[in-house]
Amino acid sequence: MSAVLELDGVSRVFGGLRAVDGVTLTVGSGITALIGPNGAGKTTLFNLMSGLLPVSAGRIRFRGQDITGLSAHRRARLGMARTLQIKQVFAGLTVLDNAWIAARQRHRPLDPFRRASRDRVTRAAAEEALDAMGLLPLAAREAGSLAYGDVALLEIAMALATRPALLLLDEPVCGMSPAETERTVARIRAVSATTDVLIVEHDMDVVFGLADRVIVLAEGRVLADGPPAAIARNPQVREAYLGEEDAA
């Protein structure tokens, strides 16, 4: 399996708290899920990967390039797109404008004399991303008026519109109804045919139904890493994480 993202001894310290502690892992093709109990360091690790937080120690490589010191927007331009735990889109703009802004980062050089509406390449990329998420019929709607599930899909569509090599999804179905969850899972599965996906998710049905590989994080360290079936049988994981689910 070729690794698109490699972490080598990555740590992050907040004062006296070691939130991420020497994590070494690779993310390859298909869908990889990152799970762990609350406070395990999943979102911190996501932020370290995407550059929203700097590492305290360790190296990060993306598509063979050392990106440890790169800012978040430079990593995004290299092809690492992410969504945020709290769903955020440009609420005052239309759905198409949201995707268009994302697509324009890749497709349109500085060109002050070209009308945006005539920018067919960017528009096509935006529409393609919206179509992949089933949002094309809502293209003219203001993003702020969308249902929660559609906002989450729009956020993924915006990430897709940048044509990423790796898509980081932070709790993509959090707060969704069962119907919205089912629809979103199907869209993510379809996307994974062309784009590698790393997903942080608390819904175990989603994780084990969707992921090709599961990495378990506990107390900032990698506890287990393997296929979903093996992770489900792992006694350490059951004790540290799945046990909590059973108890709940």
Add this chain to the structure above:
Amino acid sequence: MAEITTLALNGLAWGLIVALIALGLSVIFGLLDVINVAHGDFFMVGTVLAWVAVDATGSFAVALVLVPILGLLLGALTERIAIRPVLSTIVLTVVSTHGLGILMQEGVRATFGATPRRLVAPVGGTITLPGDVQYDVYRLVAAGAAALALLAFFAFQQRTRFGTWMRAVRHDRETATTLGIPVARVQLLTFSIGAGLALLGGVIAAPITTVDFRAGIEILPTCFMAVVVGGLGNLPGTAAAAVLLAVTEGVVSAFLDPSAARIVSLCLMCAVLFLRPHGLFAGARA
């Protein structure tokens, strides 16, 4: 009637210049959440530099090209030194820009002097308008130049990739970052553009106002009124409100003294805030 027409045209010309300056204030507030208390002083520096440039070269065109460029550089420098270090604590940016304003005022007083000066208009004479109104040619030129600059700014914002970045960062910085937009660079250039607009307004206004180190203090409240009436962060609304307020004040000053006309403007602002708390043009797409 001729007097009312003249005062209305004065209001229109001044309103378009104020719109340019207020637009700078609004774009900085909208994108960085910074209330730039020194913004009027950037305008003042523009008038002073215009005077200096014309005095040194004898050419108003040189001032018109050079001073806004200096404004861009001054804005970039200000963002790096006075804004970025305190950007995480917005209230400190008020303190920081207030101090910057004092520095600019005292710097100009120490070097340029405290005596108000006048800059001769590059285009003299009057033109006869319908209704037998004799009107200063330069004021029409100034209104046209300000209107062109406004259109150029909106075209820049709507049609360039940087303009797209500005709109995206204004809506949501974190999402913009995840999409690959260089937020810090956008903030730097936005502040720079805001300052550049203020200095450009200063150059255009210099021949129809006094060149004085206190000019910034006088114009800042008018700019704030335009930003508030137009809707915070609403750029076309800000420009429209600046023109509306200035024309209203101009027409009212035909019947009342200038102080009373200003009071009418303030009453108008109060009425707008009472009836439409988010501004006269709230809901309009920026």
